[in-house]
Amino acid sequence: MQLRSILEGVGTALLIPPVYILTTLLYPDLTSRARAFGIIMALGGIGAAAGPLIGGLITTGISWRAAFVFQALVIAVIVWLSRGIEDPLPPDPTRSFDTGGAVLSATGLVLVVMGILAADNNIWLLIALIALIALIVLGVLVLGWSFRS
Numbered sequence: 001m002q003l004r005s006i007l008e009g010v011g012t013a014l015l016i017p018p019v020y021i022l023t024t025l026l027y028p029d030l031t032s033r034a035r036a037f038g039i040i041m042a043l044g045g046i047g048a049a050a051g052p053l054i055g056g057l058i059t060t061g062i063s064w065r066a067a068f069v070f071q072a073l074v075i076a077v078i079v080w081l082s083r084g085i086e087d088p089l090p091p092d093p094t095r096s097f098d099t100g101g102a103v104l105s106a107t108g109l110v111l112v113v114m115g116i117l118a119a120d121n122n123i124w125l126l127i128a129l130i131a132l133i134a135l136i137v138l139g140v141l142v143l144g145w146s147f148r149s
Contacts, residue, residue, distance in 0.1 A: 025088035104146030111139030 019040060027033035058067045114135055 022088070026085070101146050104142055108139045108141075108143030108146060111135050111142060114139075 020037075023036050023040060024033065027036045055067055058070060112135075
C-alpha cells in the first residue's frame with residue numbers, strides 16, 4: 001500500500017467531523033437529528049460500497065481521466081444543492097477575516113502535499129533524506145499552529 005493512499009484516507013477522515021458539526025447545528029431536536037445522522041450513515045455506506053465499483057466501471061469503460069470529470073460534476077452538483085443551506089452560525093461582524101490563520105493553513109497544506117508527492121516519487125530518496133519526512137511533519141505542525149491562531 002502506498003503512502004499516498006494512506007494519507008488520502010486520513011484526509012477523507014478529516015472531512016467527517018464538519019459534517020457531524022453541521023448536522024448537530026442544523027437539526028436541534030433529537031428526532032430530526034437522529035434521522036439526519038441515519039441518512040448520512042446510510043449514504044456513507046452506499047458510497048463506500050458503490051464508489052470503487054463505479055470508479056472501476058468509469059476507468060475501465062471510458063478512461064481514468066473521465067473519473068476526474070465525473071468527480072468535478074459531483075462537486076458542482078453538491079455546490080449547487082448547498083446554495084439553499086443557511087449558515088447555522090452566521091459570522092461575527094465584529095471579527096475580521098483571519099488572514100494569518102488562512103496563510104498558515106495554506107502553507108501547512110502545501111508543505112504536507114509537497115512531502116507526500118516527494119515521498120511518492122522516489123521511495124529511496126525518502127529513506128535516504130529524512131528532510132522529506134520533515135516536510136510532512138512541518139506541514140502538520142504549521143496546520144496545528146494555524147488552529148491555535
